[in-house]
Amino acid sequence: MADVVNIVARMLALEAGRAQRVASHLQFNIQPHALVICPLAMAGEDTTIHAVAIGAIGAEPQIRVVPDPRVRDDQYGLVRWMGDIIEAYYARCRANGDYPQIWAASGAAAGHLDVMADRLRFVRDNAPIQRVGALLTYATERAPVEGQQALMTMTGALSAHYATGQQEGEDQHLGAVLVWLDPPADGDTRRAVAIAEREVMGVKTDPDFDRDVLQPLVSRYHQSLKSGANAAQMQVRVKAIEDALSPIVARIYAATQRGFAYLIDRFPPSGVLAQLHAHEAAVFESFMQARDGGMPLPYRDTPKAGAFKIAEREHAAQSVAAGSIYGDAMAQARARMAGDILMGAVRDVTLIRVGRKRVFRFIVDTAQQNLHMRARDELAWLQDPRLKCVIEGVDKQGPLSSVRLRVSAGMNAVGAPQDGAVIELGPPPPDWRALGRERVKMASRLANTPWTHARDAAPPAPSPRRRPISSPRSRP
Amino acid sequence: MTQAAAAALADAMVRDVLSTQWDGVSALVLNSPPGAGKTGVAERLSVQGLALMKERVMVATPTNEQAFDLARRLGLGFPRLTFFMMTSRSLEIPPDILALANVQIVHASADLPDGPCVAIGNGAKWSWLDADDCQFDLQIVDEAYQLPDYRFHLIAGLARRHVLIGDPGQIDPVIQAELERWRCDVSGPHVPAPRALIARHSGVRQLSLPVSRRLVSDTASFVQPAFYPDLPFVALHDARPVRFATPGIAPMDIPLDAVVAGESLVMVELPALLAGDVDHDLADELVWTINRVLTRGATIEDESGVRPITPAMIGVACARVAQVNAIRERLGAGLSDVFVETANRFQGLERQLMFVQHPLSGRADATDFHLDSGRLCVLLSRHRAACWIFGRDGISRQLRRYAPVGDRSLGISDDPEFEGWRANMELMRTLEQRGRIYRVPGGSGRRTA
Numbered sequence: 028m029a030d031v032v033n034i035v036a037r038m039l040a041l042e043a044g045r046a047q048r049v050a051s052h053l054q055f056n057i058q059p060h061a062l063v064i065c066p067l068a069m070a071g072e073d074t075t076i077h078a079v080a081i082g083a084i085g086a087e088p089q090i091r092v093v094p095d096p097r098v099r100d101d102q103y104g105l106v107r108w109m110g111d112i113i114e115a116y117y118a119r120c121r122a123n124g125d126y127p128q129i130w131a132a133s134g135a136a137a138g139h140l141d142v143m144a145d146r147l148r149f150v151r152d153n154a155p156i157q158r159v160g161a162l163l164t165y166a167t168e169r170a171p172v173e174g175q176q177a178l179m180t181m182t183g184a185l186s187a188h189y190a191t192g193q194q195e196g197e198d199q200h201l202g203a204v205l206v207w208l209d210p211p212a213d214g215d216t217r218r219a220v221a222i223a224e225r226e227v228m229g230v231k232t233d234p235d236f237d238r239d240v241l242q243p244l245v246s247r248y249h250q251s252l253k254s255g256a257n258a259a260q261m262q263v264r265v266k267a268i269e270d271a272l273s274p275i276v277a278r279i280y281a282a283t284q285r286g287f288a289y290l291i292d293r294f295p296p297s298g299v300l301a302q303l304h305a306h307e308a309a310v311f312e313s314f315m316q317a318r319d320g321g322m323p324l325p326y327r328d329t330p331k332a333g334a335f336k337i338a339e340r341e342h343a344a345q346s347v348a349a350g351s352i353y354g355d356a357m358a359q360a361r362a363r364m365a366g367d368i369l370m371g372a373v374r375d376v377t378l379i380r381v382g383r384k385r386v387f388r389f390i391v392d393t394a395q396q397n398l399h400m401r402a403r404d405e406l407a408w409l410q411d412p413r414l415k416c417v418i419e420g421v422d423k424q425g426p427l428s429s430v431r432l433r434v435s436a437g438m439n440a441v442g443a444p445q446d447g448a449v450i451e452l453g454p455p456p457p458d459w460r461a462l463g464r465e466r467v468k469m470a471s472r473l474a475n476t477p478w479t480h481a482r483d484a485a486p487p488a489p490s491p492r493r494r495p496i497s498s499p500r501s502r503p
Numbered sequence: 504m505t506q507a508a509a510a511a512l513a514d515a516m517v518r519d520v521l522s523t524q525w526d527g528v529s530a531l532v533l534n535s536p537p538g539a540g541k542t543g544v545a546e547r548l549s550v551q552g553l554a555l556m557k558e559r560v561m562v563a564t565p566t567n568e569q570a571f572d573l574a575r576r577l578g579l580g581f582p583r584l585t586f587f588m589m590t591s592r593s594l595e596i597p598p599d600i601l602a603l604a605n606v607q608i609v610h611a612s613a614d615l616p617d618g619p620c621v622a623i624g625n626g627a628k629w630s631w632l633d634a635d636d637c638q639f640d641l642q643i644v645d646e647a648y649q650l651p652d653y654r655f656h657l658i659a660g661l662a663r664r665h666v667l668i669g670d671p672g673q674i675d676p677v678i679q680a681e682l683e684r685w686r687c688d689v690s691g692p693h694v695p696a697p698r699a700l701i702a703r704h705s706g707v708r709q710l711s712l713p714v715s716r717r718l719v720s721d722t723a724s725f726v727q728p729a730f731y732p733d734l735p736f737v738a739l740h741d742a743r744p745v746r747f748a749t750p751g752i753a754p755m756d757i758p759l760d761a762v763v764a765g766e767s768l769v770m771v772e773l774p775a776l777l778a779g780d781v782d783h784d785l786a787d788e789l790v791w792t793i794n795r796v797l798t799r800g801a802t803i804e805d806e807s808g809v810r811p812i813t814p815a816m817i818g819v820a821c822a823r824v825a826q827v828n829a830i831r832e833r834l835g836a837g838l839s840d841v842f843v844e845t846a847n848r849f850q851g852l853e854r855q856l857m858f859v860q861h862p863l864s865g866r867a868d869a870t871d872f873h874l875d876s877g878r879l880c881v882l883l884s885r886h887r888a889a890c891w892i893f894g895r896d897g898i899s900r901q902l903r904r905y906a907p908v909g910d911r912s913l914g915i916s917d918d919p920e921f922e923g924w925r926a927n928m929e930l931m932r933t934l935e936q937r938g939r940i941y942r943v944p945g946g947s948g949r950r951t952a
Contacts, residue, residue, distance in 0.1 A: 171681035237717060297870035329693075336692070337682075341678060341679055345679060366824060397824060473660075476660075487529045491525060491526050492527060494525045495555055
């Protein structure tokens with residue numbers, strides 16, 4: 028079912044001309060030492076960086092521009108400069124048992140860093156450049172994992188907390204989102220958004236700017252190179268390109284920094300953040316240890332590596348989904364709408380004794396239209412998840428659903444639900460240590476690759492057996 | 504093809520499958536159309552392994568429910584043999600399984616006998632088994648197309664030989680994770696286990712069950728070209744006639760009487776309406792029609808003879824849980840035995856009569872979820888006698904409007920979204936061509952109320 032909460036919030040935002048909050052709690056950790064990286068690419072050049080602005084939260088940016096990113100030595104110079112900053116940052120985090128966090132302005136910028144990471148770590152005969160690629164890969168490989176805290180986008184972060192009055196795709200322009208968060212005094216938000224959208228906020232410069240400004244500057248730079256211009260003349264050419272591009276990355280950087288103002292100290296932390304922090308730190312340390320050990324970062328996974336990665340992603344998605352509903356009112360509202368939380372009145376609480384065991388049963392009546400509840404599902408009480416119940420059946424009578432439950436744990440610690448009380452039951456809190464246990468089990472199980480999953484191994488030769496005279500009895 | 508010839512063809516293929524084990528074939532992928540007796544083959548392979556070959560056999564299913572179902576069938580069908588169910592200690596075991604004297608519940612490898620045995624469990628339980636070495640002679644993976652390859656990887660080393668049985672036309676495994684990383688990998692960890700195995704080892708033996716015992720010929724003529732263009736099959740039964748004791752006079756009786764005339768798959772088209780995830784009017788109409796079938800005294804003639812249709816012989820399947828609930832809340836006490844579920848949950852199940860809601864009905868868009876050919880295939884292949892597809896006018900127009908642009912990758916010839924769109928188009932075109940779309944004015948439910 029579509030996210031009704033977000034649809035309603037977007038309609039309210041449109042009506043008010045101002046973004047509306049769609050989260051009650053902060054959805055991820057914002058590392059105070061996080062590094063903001065705003066890259067800019069030349070049109071048609073998807074695997075290089077033309078200009079980049081880097082800095083900590085609240086700090087002025089360091090900006091680096093190359094005259095032409097297609098010139099390999101210039102490009103590698105920029106990458107090494109960026110790499111020195113990232114290396115030092117990672118080292119500080121590692122020394123403190125913490126993890127690094129990189130912020131990009133938008134999904135496009137994060138995607139560009141992903142492409143750069145893939146490209147750089149396969150550069151041949153240039154260890155420092157490979158190293159930059161490997162370090163960036165930590166953040167970019169974490170990005171698709173639910174609940175990751177390593178590579179964040181400001182547009183994504185703001186969308187997780189606020190709904191604008193425009194379409195989801197339009198929220199990829201950071202400048203437009205910031206207008207919805209801080210609309211103009213005259214109330215004409217749409218006009219202000221239209222103006223903001225003229226400003227580049229992605230990773231590519233404006234085509235008019237390319238044609239009228241950048242392309243002539245780059246051409247003149249190459250002409251000067253070819254004509255053997257002296258150092259001072261070349262410096263003029265280089266500076267002209269820097270002066271053209273620096274303001275653009277500086278504006279993207281400034282917009283990204285502005286976004287933090289709408290996140291930091293605006294929301295209490297969500298209940299899962301402490302777990303996500305600890306998990307991310309452990310993943311980072313493991314990643315760095317693998318780099319210390321010289322482990323490669325292949326582009327394509329072996330079946331074994333793929334199994335570990337997909338298991339981690341599935342575990343993360345399930346854990347974050349289950350964990351976010353504890354202590355986050357909006358996440359709870361979404362889960363209620365989606366039918367993942369049962370909310371209703373308790374009736375018919377019964378206690379029977381089976382031997383020495385006490386068995387509590389009760390029924391919850393609900394009018395929820397969307398209910399994803401099946402027999403044998405386990406639920407926990409949102410108020411105190413130590414109390415766990417198993418669904419024994421779901422009966423439907425007109426618009427009412429009656430869910431029959433048996434208490435499976437927490438009876439002594441929490442007590443039985445009371446007749447007539449309104450109760451909310453949802454998926455039990457995630458077991459954050461389960462992934463660790465699963466990885467240990469997988470490592471032991473996959474220590475030897477079966478022939479079925481070895482790409483270069485032939486199936487074992489058939490070993491025929493002598494057949495009996497009669498065939499097995501078959502049932503009609 | 505006569506029924507006897509079809510039966511002989513089906514039996515011959517089962518013998519071929521059983522024979523692969525005597526030949527010591529290291530891996531077999533057995534493709535099956537709907538209702539061709541997949542689970543029956545799994546049963547026979549298990550029993551052959553245990554009783555005749557004196558082997559240790561493990562059976563893996565995607566879910567606990569499927570494991571219970573197989574244990575139930577083996578326990579009841581072969582009362583003189585003992586079977587084992589490998590489960591986690593916390594799993595609730597259904598009482599009827601506990602009541603089977605020849606099905607023992609076990610939790611660890613040491614609980615199994617040293618010698619020949621058949622142990623059934625879901626894939627997750629097998630992946631957590633306390634032993635990692637090769638414990639079994641034969642591993643049977645039932646509903647193997649629902650098992651992603653990485654889950655198969657976790658259990659493959661437990662046995663020397665493998666038989667992967669599944670329906671390639673049904674819903675792919677549900678994986679809650681971002682999969683872009685493996686998009687270009689034909690044997691990636693997310694790919695259904697049989698496809699990944701064949702991608703890695705193209706020489707793996709492949710067989711196909713050629714006869715559907717569930718679907719009748721008329722339905723097979725729709726389902727086979729739309730969903731199984733590469734898996735030819737025929738129906739064992741030409742028809743299972745449905746008749747009504749009382750003639751009909753309402754507009755909705757026309758599609759009901761079409762089934763009496765031998766049309767096993769018909770579409771009931773209601774006036775266009777954008778309804779979103781829950782279409783209350785369609786739910787009213789559908790439940791009214793179920794009542795109508797029963798009040799007109801429907802009977803079915805099948806292998807058990809002529810029998811009156813009861814609510815327990817009727818199923819309703821929808822794409823979305825919200826619509827399932829909308830249907831359930833309209834079924835009074837008299838229809839409480841009608842089984843209503845989503846397409847995902849209907850996999851592996853069947854009913855004599857099915858009422859299904861077309862996934863694209865009443866929608867303004869056509870997402871990959873609604874276009875999924877597996878989902879539509881499941882919906883249209885659960886019935887043994889007749890299926891009424893309920894939908895809003897405009898599905899064909901909607902399909903034309905949302906023709907997928909194509910999302911293929913180099914080296915991957917599959918394009919699930921396009922395949923789904925193609926299957927949907929093919930179905931709608933065939934229904935229209937063969938005069939199977941019955942336009943009704945709607946409002947039957949409201950008039951009754």
